[in-house]
Each structure stands twice: as C-alpha cells, then as structure tokens.
Amino acid sequence: MSNAVNGAPRSIGFIGLGSMGLPMAKNLLARGFAVRGFDLRASAGEALAEAGGIATASVAEAARGADVLILMVVNAEQADSVLFGQGGLEALPQGGAIVLMSTCPPTAVEALAQRVEAAGRRFVDAPVSGGVVGAVAASLTIMAAAPAAVLAAVRPVLDAMGGKVVHAGERPGQGAMVKTVNQLLCGVHIAVAAEALSLAGKVGIDPAVLLDVLGGSAASSWMLKDRGPRMVVDDPPVTSAVDIFVKDLGIVLEAGRDTKAALPLAAVAHQLFLAASGRGDGAADDSQVIRSYHALNGQR
Numbered sequence: 001m002s003n004a005v006n007g008a009p010r011s012i013g014f015i016g017l018g019s020m021g022l023p024m025a026k027n028l029l030a031r032g033f034a035v036r037g038f039d040l041r042a043s044a045g046e047a048l049a050e051a052g053g054i055a056t057a058s059v060a061e062a063a064r065g066a067d068v069l070i071l072m073v074v075n076a077e078q079a080d081s082v083l084f085g086q087g088g089l090e091a092l093p094q095g096g097a098i099v100l101m102s103t104c105p106p107t108a109v110e111a112l113a114q115r116v117e118a119a120g121r122r123f124v125d126a127p128v129s130g131g132v133v134g135a136v137a138a139s140l141t142i143m144a145a146a147p148a149a150v151l152a153a154v155r156p157v158l159d160a161m162g163g164k165v166v167h168a169g170e171r172p173g174q175g176a177m178v179k180t181v182n183q184l185l186c187g188v189h190i191a192v193a194a195e196a197l198s199l200a201g202k203v204g205i206d207p208a209v210l211l212d213v214l215g216g217s218a219a220s221s222w223m224l225k226d227r228g229p230r231m232v233v234d235d236p237p238v239t240s241a242v243d244i245f246v247k248d249l250g251i252v253l254e255a256g257r258d259t260k261a262a263l264p265l266a267a268v269a270h271q272l273f274l275a276a277s278g279r280g281d282g283a284a285d286d287s288q289v290i291r292s293y294h295a296l297n298g299q300r
Helices: 021-030 042-050 059-063 076-085 106-118 131-137 148-159 174-202 207-215 222-231 242-259 264-281 286-297
Strands: 011-015 034-038 068-071 097-100 122-125 140-145 162-169
Touching (some): 011 021, 021 034, 021 042, 021 131, 034 059, 068 148, 097 106, 106 122, 106 174, 122 140, 122 174, 140 148, 148 162, 162 174, 174 207, 174 222, 174 286, 207 222, 264 286
Parallel strands (some): 011 034, 011 068, 068 097, 140 162
16 A cells, blocks of 8 residues: 555655646645656746656656655546546556645546546545645645545645645545635626726726725625736736636536536626636736626726
C-alpha cells in the first residue's frame, strides 16, 4: 500500500500547472514534498523545474511512484482523460490517492471516484476557492470530501496549499456540491453588483461615491468590494475570467437539473456571463460581465 494511505505522503504527481496549479505545486515544494508535474505547455514545466520540481513528458510519468496524484485541470472531461486515457490511474501505485481539485459537476466527480476506487486507489474530491491570489499565498479554502481516514492521510498535502481545509463529507461529490453552491453565490453576486453599478452609471452617479456608500452598508458583499472597483475601469487586470463563470454557472445549472432544484437567479447570471463571452469578452476579467448591462442599456 502507498504511503498516501499508511503514512505521510512525500511524493506528489501534479497534473495541470496553470495560473493556479503552478503556484500550488510550488507551495508543495516549499513544504518539502517531491513534486513531479505535467502540463501541455513546456513553459509551465520549465517554471516547475526552476522551483525545484521535476517536469515530466507525460501524465503517466508524473504519476509513476507517487503517493498522491493531484489534478488541477480544466474540467471533468480532462480529469477523465488524464486518469483513463493518458495512463494516470494505471501508473499510480495501488493504494495511492487521486486528489481532484478542479471545479467539476458533482455527478461527474462521483462517477470518477467509483472508477478510481474500483481500481484499488483512493479518491479525494477537493475543489478550491480563493483564486490565483489564494493559490500563490497557500491560503485556499479546500472543500474535501472523502472517508475520514483517506482525508487524514492526505491532509498534510492539502495543508501545504490551503489555509482552510474543510471536511465536506465522507462521499466524493459532496465537496463538488459545496463548491457548486459557492459558485452560484459568487456568480450571482458579481452579476447583481454589475446591475447596480450599471443603473448608477446610467443616471450619472459617481462610481467612487457609490462604492464608498455601498461598501459600508447592508447592501455590501465581498464581491461588490472586490469586483466593483474593477467594473468601473476599462480592461482591468484579469484575476478570474468571464469564461470561468460561463463554465461554473453551467455546472450550477447542471446540478439543479440533476436534483430538480429551480435556480432562476443562477440561470439569469449565467446568461449575462454567456452574453459577455459571446461578444468576445470571455478572456476578460469576470467583473466585465457589466459589459452585458452596458449593451442592454446602450451605455457604451
């Protein structure tokens, strides 16, 4: 059995060295873990190597001999490909642990977990919140769902990347559902903040005055304080793209369909992000969903 279950894991395979994955892998290195990573972009592997890790030429090479294989990929389809199409699961030793940290539909996570566990490996459903800033600072909130013993075994790995690790449940898929609810609120909060600022802009209210008033009132929210200032400038730096919420609110609506839960506000917010993406703003900062209101209201 791998150390991932019977002792402290030391060897980590890491798949997906993007804007969040790379700093997460670097934080593991800083805590003394041995990290072998794979990404389709050679530059990402080079950056990992410069930080003291090992860049591999394939998924299977990253997984071979690892105690824990972390997946920080785009979606469930990529996770499926990594594990079952590119040899990640087969290369991971028996008893090793797969830690899926991407935002994926709960039902897809459950299905992946069943296949992984049937093959004699462990599975931890561990999506994250906190964005690139949290990934760099190792302050992510990690919503982990797995049997308690499995979570305890990989806990040192998660602690190296997150400031708050919450046991969301014993069953994989429950972490994904907590993240889904989180993204429902985040997406709706951003969209309604954009609606409010669009209304104020329509009648000529100084956005600085409005943000000052709202930020200290009962109407405030974390998203208003964070995204609001970026909504009132052109082309702000990208911390989270519009297309991320096109994907994540799509997952929210899929979860609603699967559970027969009506989610009308999430559906409207999804349409606003989708409209922004459809006009070519998918790679823009997610605060720029306000451009959908500008288009609706003829403001710009």
